Amino acid sequence: MTDGGHIGASPGGIGTRPDVLRIGNASGFYGDRFDALREMLTGGPLDVLTGDYLAELTMLILGRDRLKDPARGYARTFLRQLEDGLGLAAERGVRIVTNAGGLHPAGLADDIRELAARVGVPVRVAHVEGDDLLARGGWGEGVLTANAYLGGGGIAACLRAGAEVVVTGRVTDAALVSGAAAAHFGWRPDDWDRLAGAVIAGHVLECGAQATGGNYSFFGAHDLRRPGFPLAEIADDGSSVITKHPDTGGAVTTGTVTAQLLYETTGARYPGPDVTARLDTVRLAPDGPDRVRIEGVRGEPPPPTVKVGLTRLGGWRNEVTFVLTGLDVDLKADLVRTQMEAAFAASGRRPAEVRWQLARTDHPDAATEEEASALLRLVVRDAGQEAVGRVVSGAAVELALASYPGFHVTAPPGKGSPYGVFEAAYVPAGDVPHTAVLADGRRVEIPPPGTTREPAPAPEPPLPAPLPPGGATRRAPLGLVAGARSGDKGGAANVGVWARTDEGWRWLAHALTVEKFRQLLPETRDLPVERHVLPRLRALNFVVEGLLGEGVAAQARFDPQAKAVGEWLRSRHMDIPEVLL
Template sequence: MTPPPPPLRIGNASGFYGDRFDAVREMLTGGPLDVLTGDYLAELTMLILGRDRAKDPARGYATTFLRQLEDTLGLAMERGVRLVTNAGGLNPAALADAIRALAERLGIDCRVAHVEGDDLLGARDWGPGVVTANAYLGGAGITACLRGGADVVVTGRVTDAALVTGPAAAHFGWAADDWDALAGAVVAGHILECGTQATGGNYSFFTEHDLRRPGFPLAEIHPDGSSVITKHPHTGGAVTVGTVTAQLLYETAGARYPGPDVTARLDSARLIPDGPDRVRVHGVRGEAPPRTLKTGLTRLGGHRNEVVFVLTGLDIEAKAALVRDQMEGAMSKRRPAEVRWTLSRTDHSDAAVQEEASALLRLVVRDRDAAAVGRAISGAAVELALASYPGFHVTAPPGKGSPYGVFEAVDTPADTVPHTAVLPDGSRLTIPPAPTTPAAEGPADEPSLTPSLRPSLPPPLTPSLPPPLSPGPTRRAPLGAIAGARSGDKGGSANIGVWARSEDAWRWLAHTLTVDRLRELLPETAPLKITRHPLPRLRALNFVVEGLLGEGVAAQARFDPQAKAVGEWLRSRHLDIPEVLL
């Protein structure tokens, strides 16, 4: 009997532009790998790179990756590890050239390829102020580069999961319509994409593990698309069903997770322990992708300024009212287009530490005109230093304001995007869109009619919930006593994934945490549209809160502009929880 082929070991060494610099070396030396990926792009990063490119057309890529290769490129080539990264940003060709120059300078034999075509800035008139316009490409271009002999593949804007689907398809020879295998790789890629979030970083139950320096994750991908999520031995953090569930829920929405390669059915994924620091992900089913590609637009939205007044001791509300009236009067001649006041009652009565006796009054102003949020605001705040409430001071000297960005996602027909693989020999290969079917674009509650339909395909997206927990005595306690959560941003919307740690807790959570209950617990969400997506196989609920983040992270519309801590806020809220669960 022929033994099964060994799995493809794909690691991650970066979850964002600014992640741990030494991670590339740590992953290359920590244990065996076949492919090492790095994710450097996010919505805010694209705006930053766009402004860099505006200053110098030769820029627009993540320079950190090039610096990381200074002492690791040779190591990767010696160990036969292929490198795949989206660090090319807005200029993947320039980064590829810079890597070739580095390899030549270091005397390293290295074949470099890149993927382009995602940059659609000049493809049409996107409207005023647009800095970047990039389609989210799939992994097929990466696949072509690797099949063409590349040791290093640089891309621009691809989906985060494409960094895994591309190498996996190249290694196993998957066809473009091997939906289940591709979907399994998409799920593995989504788990890896944020680096140490899969190994315990930002984890609700962080006190149960040593998370002082969590190791970066890797996935052992099998020919059928199933995987085992793990990490190198003797590295910090932990890989558990909980840490993997948390990351799987991060920045997702419903049970169907559409992408350019495949639509992955998150409601089909199963997670089971596979030994210490090992979680097996299997059963993922896939369907055809949409006919369109998500295209991210970033534009300059205007200018923003902020002043944070510190209010200490007694009469906090009266102090806030006084300085607010004074600032409103100063702004009356030329009021900015948007003025937002927020009072954070961080003060405690009879506090032994001055900072604990203080509250924060935050003023945020926005306007298209820089002058309207500059000296007019900062000067007015400074002039109150000796003329306002007792104990007047601010957290930082008021500045002149700064530009802020806006993110918008639009759909672009996939067959209009020039997805191109530029192979190591310089030849250019046009990558056709993935095959699609109308069914993948139908209503979310309709069953798939894709060619891969089988009797064992998961049912339509009307998940059955478990029976409610039997009534019994309850105790007032925080939701986090029995449930974990992770939240994040998708443009101006936020997602909040909540999962139970036991089957009984899931039975209670599924019937208790409704949309109406979420609005009660998180009053900020009350006026917004909220959609709840149950994921029974993960014992999880995923909520999408539309508009919570305004125009996206770059606009900094709220205190937590990426909704990173909304889930922890929810876990801190108290409900009547059955005592049997506590």
């Protein structure tokens, strides 16, 4: 132990080296690998260990927990991880920063103190609050949670005052890293470039193993049986090196880092409560095995407003998947649709929203029954449980002996379950309280940014020179020459696509237009689609508004978080120059 039996260096200092701060990540979501916290603490040197537990869906889950018990509302998994992790952090002088506090950071901080006393590890615990704006009101009917996305100022204040564990509620995911870096290096609130560099590093770390080969298009080149979690070596100028502990699985390459940089982003400007980072200024370069350097990041003043994530219970949903085997699949699907619609009409209580989706997963002359079968998915939503429960399940069950030949379903229909809706609101930054509650109980108010600027669309950068015309082409999957990473942003989806080579970029930048994107992904044809060009990453980022309906909690589509839209795009065929293949 150091510092009189407490974790970490002397109050105000963090790292053992003043020139670099080693920040690791041990969680990308609530439910991530439980042992990751121990693995990161024991796998190699660290100064700070972060954990991201919050997502849009998580806030809804925690909101429902809080309804059942006001003392709940935080990520309880984190407390269990600390049962042995707290002692390990003490031995190694590692400070811990996490947003696992969710809707009740003060409650989690108190429970950590109780745990520390029980396991005999003295620890200074601080927390950040002010993000919970539910009591402010005016959010509309049925809102369950209303939380502003705070920046890293509160985290920095807690660490500068000597905190060894900092618990927050809703902060931006990257703030866990940028706040720690600002505390260590003493950055000012207007050190835009430094802050932007740390935000970019934080964005790479925030989703855990996605930066070390997880969910990576070209996964076959790496051992992914148990990928390690990432860490960043951050320098005073805001540059960083992304790496991982030695002898851990996965890989850190310019490709894995590019994929994560494109995840859940939109245009060239990446706005946050502390700084607007310019994604179009990011430069990546190999820095040795499993090491990628990030430099050149420019920052601008943050916007004058702060995003507030709202969740509410939207109603009830249910689904039934009918299995259609063998011949006449379309006729069988038409029959069951007609029968179910007739049952809805007879009940007088047709669900408010009824969606049918036929997935032709069947193969002709199949060697197994499963390969001979298609899936017809019925999804219903309504404000009342009866309309999605008894009405739907009763109608489906009654068809068991009176419908198409081979009738069966993948699972017995249930009573329905509640679904949530995510919305984003924006309030002036000065209207959001931001308070660091230090380990000794003192409260430090974090002022809003002194300078703000409304982010304007970045000018369209020049495209690279196209490949020489007239070359031979071959019809092939796009994924042979390009990687992709997709995700959710409320009701929108983003699909980042990058070329693996300069020549591939010269082709991709001209070939994959918005029109071509819509053609390849017919589900996007009637939706607004924006294309953003990021030449330094050899990447295009497409944002599709409305693809996810009311957000992931609403489960509006087969892939409610758009996790696989990028891989769908890569599987689509285009006329690709043979020189690239």
